[in-house]
Structure formats: structure tokens, C-alpha cells
Amino acid sequence: MSEDNKFPGPPPPDDFSKTTPNINVGGDDGVQNDWDKTNYNYPKQPAADDWGKTVTNIKPINTDNSDYGKTFYPGSQQQVPQAPDWGMTQANVSVNPADIGSTPEDFGAQPGGGYDKTTPYFQLPEAERAKYQNLPPTPTEQAEQQKKEQAAKGGIPGWLWAVAGIFGMFAFAVVVLLFVYFFVLRDTSFKVTVKNAPPGSKIVIDNESQWGTTREDGSYELTNLKPGTRKISIKHPNFECRDMEVKGEAGETPEPLTARCTPITVKPGEDCGVFSPGEFDKAERCYNMALDALPDPFTAEDLVRALNILIINFDTGSFAIPDERLAALQKGAGFIKRLPPDTVLEVGGHTDNVGGDATNQPLSENRAKAVKDKLVTFGVRPEALQTRGYGASKPRFDNATDNGKFLNRRIEYSIVKK
Numbered sequence: 001m002s003e004d005n006k007f008p009g010p011p012p013p014d015d016f017s018k019t020t021p022n023i024n025v026g027g028d029d030g031v032q033n034d035w036d037k038t039n040y041n042y043p044k045q046p047a048a049d050d051w052g053k054t055v056t057n058i059k060p061i062n063t064d065n066s067d068y069g070k071t072f073y074p075g076s077q078q079q080v081p082q083a084p085d086w087g088m089t090q091a092n093v094s095v096n097p098a099d100i101g102s103t104p105e106d107f108g109a110q111p112g113g114g115y116d117k118t119t120p121y122f123q124l125p126e127a128e129r130a131k132y133q134n135l136p137p138t139p140t141e142q143a144e145q146q147k148k149e150q151a152a153k154g155g156i157p158g159w160l161w162a163v164a165g166i167f168g169m170f171a172f173a174v175v176v177l178l179f180v181y182f183f184v185l186r187d188t189s190f191k192v193t194v195k196n197a198p199p200g201s202k203i204v205i206d207n208e209s210q211w212g213t214t215r216e217d218g219s220y221e222l223t224n225l226k227p228g229t230r231k232i233s234i235k236h237p238n239f240e241c242r243d244m245e246v247k248g249e250a251g252e253t254p255e256p257l258t259a260r261c262t263p264i265t266v267k268p269g270e271d272c273g274v275f276s277p278g279e280f281d282k283a284e285r286c287y288n289m290a291l292d293a294l295p296d297p298f299t300a301e302d303l304v305r306a307l308n309i310l311i312i313n314f315d316t317g318s319f320a321i322p323d324e325r326l327a328a329l330q331k332g333a334g335f336i337k338r339l340p341p342d343t344v345l346e347v348g349g350h351t352d353n354v355g356g357d358a359t360n361q362p363l364s365e366n367r368a369k370a371v372k373d374k375l376v377t378f379g380v381r382p383e384a385l386q387t388r389g390y391g392a393s394k395p396r397f398d399n400a401t402d403n404g405k406f407l408n409r410r411i412e413y414s415i416v417k418k
Contacts, residue, residue, distance in 0.1 A: 188227070188250045188251075189223070189224045189225055189226060189227065189250060190225050190227060190248030190249060190250060190251065190252040190253065190254070191221065191222060191223040191224070191225060191248075191253055192221075192222050192225065192232075192246050192248065192253065192254050192256065192257060193215075193219050193220065193221050193222070193256040193257070194212070194219060194220040194221075194222060194232065194234070194244075194256070194257045194258075194259055195218075195219045195256050195257065195258050195259065196219075196258050196259045196260075196261070197218075197219075197220055197234050197236075197241065197259040197261065198234075198236045198238075198239045198241075198259075198261055198326075198327035198330075199214075199218060199323070199326030199327045199329075199330050200236065200322070200323035200324050200325065200326040200327050201220075201234050201235060201236045201239070201241070201259075201261075201327070202234075202235040202236070203220055203222060203232065203233070203234060203235075204232070204233040204234075204235060205222070205225065205230055205231070205232060205233075206230060206231050207231065207233065216377075218330070219256070225246075225248060227248060227249050227250050228247065228248075229245055229246070229247045230245065230246050230247075230248075231243060231244075231245055232244045232245070232246060232257065234259050234261060236261070236324075236327060237264075237281045237284075237324060238263060238264045238281055238284045238285055238288065238327065238328070239261040239262065239263055239264060239327065240261065240262055240264060241259055241260065241261035242259075242260045242261075244257050244259070263285070263288045263292075263331075264285055264288075265285065265288075265289060266285050266286055266289050267285070270282060270285070270286070272286035272289070272290075272309065275311065275406075275407065276403055276406075277402055277403055277406035278406075279311075280311050280312075280313045280324070280325070281324075283309060283310060283311040284310060284311075284324075284325070284328045286309050287306065287307075287309040287310040287328055287332075288328070288331065290305070290306035290309055291306050291331060291332065291335055293306075294306060294335065297338075298335075298338075300339055300340075300343050300345070300415050300418045301415070303335055303336070303339065304345070304413045304414065304415060306335075307332050307335075307336075307413045308410075308412055308413055310325070310328050310329075310332070310411070311407075311410065312325050312367075312371070312410075312411050313325070314367055314409065317359075317363065319363065319366035319367040319369075319370045320370070321370055321371065321374055326374070329371065329374050329375060329378065330378045332375070333375045333378035333379055333380050334378075334379075336375065336380050336384065336385075337379055337380055337381075339384070340418065341384075342417065342418070343384065343415070343417060343418045344383070344384055344385070344386060344415075344416040344417040344418075345384065345385055345386070345413050345414070345415060345416060346385075346386045346387070346388055346413065346414045346415075346416045347368045347371050347372045347375075347385055347386070347387050347388075347411060347413060348364075348368055348387075348388050348389075348390055348411070348412045348413070348414060349363075349364035349365060349366070349367040349368035349371075349387070349388070349389045349390065349411060350364055350390050350391075350392070350394060350395075350396075350408060350409065350410050350411075350412060351363060351364050351391055351392050351408065351409055352392060352395070352399050352404075352405035352406075352408045352409050353392045353395070353399040353405070353408075354405065357391055357392070360391040360392050361389055361391040362389065363389075363391075364389035364390055364391050365387070365388070365389025366389070367389075367411065368387040368388060368389055368411065369387050371387075371411050372385045372386075372387050386416055392408070395408045396408060396410075
């Protein structure tokens with residue numbers, strides 16, 4: 001710092017008509033010009049006060065080729081060399097290969113110099129240097145390297161790639177076609193037809209599943225059977241049928257099978273004069289027995305009494321005939337066809353008293369018509385049958401009991417003409 005107490009007193013007031021700098025700027029007398037340097041607060045040198053000059057309290061800087069390129073701060077001392085701090089840029093580093101000595105490679109320079117490169121002014125630690133020296137190649141460099149390797153190996157012609165692609169597509173198409181043929185188009189099963197099975201029967205294959213599609217002629221077509229020997233069973237509540245076997249290979253259609261079934265006769269102790277709710281199978285057995293007991297020839301009255309034994313258990317509000325009763329209707333149709341040509345029978349539908357006339361009347365008509373249509377499909381002439389719905393108007397039993405309601409829900413045959 002400067003010593004203020006040793007400065008002389010203030011100079012005379014300035015004359016603003018001219019400006020006189022209070023520093024020695026040198027001249028033609030060979031005195032050094034001080035504007036080339038700026039020196040702050042260095043220890044002053046004794047000098048005579050001269051108010052025509054500005055005398056600073058400094059001594060000349062030591063300029064023996066060592067102080068240039070450095071910044072000296074007020075009161076600074078000669079700094080002791082310290083270990084490099086990688087967070088700072090070390091100034092005054094010589095990057096001239098001639099000045100470096102015997103190891104210019106440490107600074108990235110080559111002997112003889114080279115100003116077309118950027119030479120760092122510091123050396124990275126080994127760990128940092130390895131990280132930056134072993135960078136992976138860029139995509140452009142990789143592509144160039146691949147081109148060089150391919151060129152060195154001679155490469156693969158483009159036409160060969162095209163041929164390989166076409167061959168691959170062809171092979172894929174062949175695989176797809178083979179898959180479609182073996183698993184989609186090619187028939188891996190066989191089918192067979194079963195004739196003379198009672199209508200409404202259930203066909204069981206190998207005692208495991210129900211099978212079969214009913215044709216218009218009453219036969220059953222069994223499809224998608226696994227190749228080999230298959231066991232076929234026919235199940236019906238009022239018929240006993242023998243089991244059958246069929247053998248077939250994929251895509252084959254063996255000869256049709258003929259079912260051998262016999263009606264189940266009335267069991268010992270069964271009373272065919274009384275039926276309780278749910279005894280549909282019992283009523284059918286009595287019906288079959290009555291038909292089989294008809295004389296030959298039989299009268300229309302004899303046939304009507306036998307036909308009225310059958311009870312068709314329509315679902316509530318439905319007029320669809322249950323499959324279990326189709327065999328009974330088919331057997332009855334065979335007897336109706338034996339009546340004289342001029343004979344006409346009425347198929348009447350009846351309900352119990354549950355529900356109003358608006359519901360029961362059309363329901364009874366639809367049930368009578370459903371029975372007639374089924375008899376016609378079994379070979380009865382349409383003109384030999386008439387239909388009529390009675391609703392709940394003609395009960396035969398007491399609707400106050402469940403058994404009476406069950407018996408009143410019936411199909412009843414009568415003679416219109418003979």
C-alpha cells in the first residue's frame with residue numbers, strides 16, 4: 001500500500017484553459033515512455049518531488065524475460081510453484097516441442113511442431129485419459145469400417161442377395177401351404193350315418209359325448225369322428241338299443257349303420273289307467289303297449305283311445321314338442337296312415353286354468369298345430385288331420401289340484417269323419 005502521510009500537500013488550483021498531465025510521457029530525449037506498462041502499488045523509489053510530474057510509489061518491474069505473461073497483484077510475493085490443479089488452466093506452459101525436451105508426446109505434439117492441430121495445455125490423469133482415448137466408433141466410422149472389411153473379403157454380389165430372398169419367400173410359401181393342407185383342408189376325420197334310431201334319441205360316442213345331426217328322413221349323421229374304431233350307443237327312455245361299432249379312416253364314409261331298438265314294455269305293477277305329474281315315460285310305455293295291442297284291422301275309435309294315452313310335456317308357455325316324445329308320434333303316425341282314406345281326425349289342444357283366455361287360447365291352437373305338422377313329416381296326409389285349440393274350456397280333471405292341471409294340459413284326438 002502507498003504511504004499517504006509522506007505525500008506533499010495539494011497542488012495549486014488547476015487552470016482549466018489547458019490540460020497539463022501530471023506524468024512524464026517521455027520525449028525525443030530518449031527517456032522511456034511509461035505508457036507501455038501499468039504498475040500498481042509496488043514499493044516506491046526515492047525521487048525528488050516534482051509537481052510537474054506524477055511520481056508513483058513503484059520500482060521498475062524485473063523484466064528479465066520471466067515476468068511477461070503473468071499478472072501481479074498489489075503486494076504479491078513471488079509465488080511458490082504448486083502441484084497442478086486440474087480445475088484450473090495453468091498459464092505459462094510451453095507447448096513448443098523444441099522446448100519440451102525429450103518427451104513431447106506427453107503434450108500430444110509431434111517432433112517438428114504442427115500448427116494444424118490443437119494441443120492441450122495440460123495432461124489428463126491416466127483414468128480420464130483412458131476414458132477419452134477409448135471412445136467407441138461413431139455410426140459413420142462403423143459403416144466405413146464395414147465397407148472396408150467387405151471390400152477386403154470381396155463382398156457378396158447384389159444378385160445373390162436377390163436370389164436368396166426369392167428362395168426364402170418360396171420356401172415360406174411352401175411351408176404355409178403344407179400347414180393349411182394338413183391342418184385345415186385335409187379331412188382328418190370320418191363320418192357315418194345311423195338309420196332307424198328312435199326319434200329323439202341321443203347318440204353317444206365311446207361313452208363320452210352326445211353326437212349326431214338329424215336328417216329329414218329321421219336318420220342321424222355322425223361327423224368329425226376320430227379315425228379308428230368307435231363305439232356308438234343309442235339312448236332313449238322308452239327304447240332299448242344295441243351298441244354298435246364302426247371303423248373308419250380319415251376322409252372315409254363307411255356304410256350306414258342300422259339301429260336295433262325295441263320299445264320298453266310296461267313294467268310289472270305299472271297302472272296304465274292312472275298317471276301322476278311327471279310320469280311322461282310311463283304314459284308313453286302304456287301308449288306303445290296299447291298301439292301294439294290293436295287288432296288288425298282296427299277301427300278309428302280303437303286308435304283314438306290308444307293315441308290319447310300319450311302325454312306330451314310341453315314347457316310352460318311353449319308349443320315346441322320335446323325330443324323325447326318324437327318317437328311316440330312317429331309310431332302313432334304309422335297307425336294313422338292305416339286308417340281308411342276318408343277318415344279325418346281332429347288334433348285338439350288343451351290347457352289348464354292358469355292364465356287367461358288371451359294366453360291359453362292361442363297357446364292351445366299352436367300346440368295342436370305343432371303336433372299335426374310333426375305327424376305330417378312322419379307321412380300322414382295333411383287332409384287326414386284337422387286342428388283346434390280349446391284353451392281351458394274343456395277340462396277333463398279338477399284344476400284345483402296339481403295332478404288335475406297336469407292331466408288337463410293335453411293333446412286329445414277325436415273323430416271328425418269316418
